[in-house]
Amino acid sequence: MKTFFLSFLGGLAALLLFFIILPLVLIVSFLPKDGPQTASGAHVLHIDLRAGYPDQPISSDFGALFPEMSFVEMLLKLNSAVDDPQIRGVFIRASEVDIGSSRAEELREALLRLKGAGKFVMAHSQGFLVSGPSAYRAVSAADEIWMQPGASFEVPGMAMETLFLGDAFKRFNLTAEIEQFHEFKNAPDVYKQSDYSAPHKEAMTALASSIWTHSVADMAGDRKITPDKMKSLLEASPYGADQALTLGLVDKIGWPEDAADEARKRGDGDLVDIDDYHPSIASDGDAVIAIVGGEGDIINGSGGAPDLLSLNTARFASDTVAASLIALEDDPDVDAVVFRVDSGGGSATASDQVWRAVQRLQEKGKKVVVSMGSAAASGGYYVAAGADAIVASRSTITGSIGVFGGKVAIADGLRLVGVNPASITVGGDYASFNSAERLSDAQRTKLRAMLGETYDRFTTLVSEGRNLPIETVRSIARGRVWSGEDALKLGLIDETGDLIDAIAKAKELAGLKPEDKARIRLDFHRGSPFGLFGEAFTAAQMSAALPAAETITSVLGEARTKALLQHLERSQTQGVQLTSPMILER
Structure with a gap:
């Protein structure tokens, strides 16, 4: 019965794809995508980091049916916006949780290039929660960081967490018969251990310390204070929105709609979602x-x-x-x-x-x-x-x-x-x-x-x-x-x-x-x-x-x-x- 039911669902899904969804996809796939698909005039790019993006375009057939912009494409679009006279600035809805330190670093560099070209950057946060520094670091280079009233600022440091299954394996009499080369090759430890081995702990501590140190330095430079001062402020968090404002970690307290209106006013144009911004990415040259x-x-x-x-x-x-x-x-x-x-x-x-x-x-x-x-x-x-x-x-x-x-x-x-x-x-x-x-x-x-x-x-x-x-x-x-x-x-x-x-x-x-x-x-x-x-x-x-x-x-x-x-x-x-x-x- 279960097999029949699943087969029926599969057949139903296939029919739905064939008669309804696929024709729409084929029509959309033939629409032109090169060049800006926005009205002429000034615009402000809108980025919502809460959505999450794959690093690269999804290669599966489902990815073709429901395409979403990748992080790579976002970086290329932001780089094109540097020389686009229609783009006056960028408005970002910051993530509340970790987006990854490397990704935050690349996005920060993109924003610095835009600022270097005279574009403004605004960000609004509904709170930075305990999840590492990357959510804050991603927008620390903004000209203005807004925070919602009553939100919290929680960036006290960073942690590297590993889930160990060793005790669970013992409970169910499972044995990880795995050999590794060498002592720092710790991927098998999740099946064999219940905690960090000395080499594993050494490597993770060094990794976290390295990322935390240069993250603090970046955020300090963006907020124009010393790294020691920034480190002290962050490690003493959490703070409420008003205290974060007093300490200079954010610039304004306000609602997301008000921040968006301010971005429109400053750019003298509409907000354009970056997913709908289709510049000719470096299309000139031999x-x-x-x-x-x-x-x-x-x-x-x-x-x-x-x-x-x-x-x-x-x-x-x-x-x-x-x-x-x-x-x-x-x-x-x-x-x-x-x-x-x-x-x-x-x-x-x-x-x-x-x-x-x-x-x-x-x-x-x-x-x-x-x-x-x-x-x-x-x-x-x-x-x-x-x-x-x-x-x-x-x-x-x-x-x-x-x-x-x-x-x-x-x-x-x-x-x-x-x-x-x-x-x-x-x-x-x-x-x-x-x-x-x-x-x-x-x-x-x-x-x-x-x-x-x-x-x-x-x-x-x-x-x-x-x-x-x-x-x-x-x-x-x-x-x-x-x-x-x-x-x-x-x-x-x-x-x-x-x-x-x-x-x-x-x-x-x-x-x-x-x-x-x-x-x-x-x-x-x-x-x-x-x-x-x-x-x-x-x-x-x-x-x-x-x-x-x-x-x-x-x-x-x-x-x-x-x-x-x-x-x-x-x-x-x-x-x-x-x-x-x-x-x-x-």
């Missing part, structure tokens, strides 16, 4: 800089349906990303490529496939510059290591040059409920590796040998790609994550900066001068609404699990629920993994 990218866990295969269970639609699919890179090999129009990476890693073989695609581009004479997003760690660093240049924000989480692999032995847990797994294998001892039982000594030895080979390849590729002695790479690898700021000191990246800086670097490597014009071409893979027919059944089946996910979310919050489900998903992953621990910044 040179072309193509932007491709990958976001999320690195997996083998091509982009597929949204993963509704893990609340995550982003998948860094190796076939899809490699194909996007390889398609540029013989494109005579493309002078250089910016490869945007926002990933904490994943499959070793998938990472290797994308690494090779970068090498192929270089063999054809195309320069490749990696722009790192919030994270480019483990497999995310692997795919970037061979690029001609790497640009990351100071807050990017990167490195994690290490490897792990194994399985979760569930046999004892099944026996608790009267299920006795038994298997018959023919062949060598390793043939029973995927059984529910624990590893034998011989299997563990072979697993470690295989992981050691992958680790040696990883460190060798980093040594060659970054032109660092192998001994140096081994000393800074061992699975440890670094902030972008520390990665620069260690030689793991070439410079700190944002997406726009990466584009400038690509122009430089292509032999262009800073003042030379270049066309920016987005070559992200985008799904097709026609692919939805196959996805409709999958989505209907996954929707049966949504009530449980929603219940958990109501208790733990979305970020913790997403982390928990991702940990459980990763625990079932086969093969060698280049994955960094999922970190909740708050």
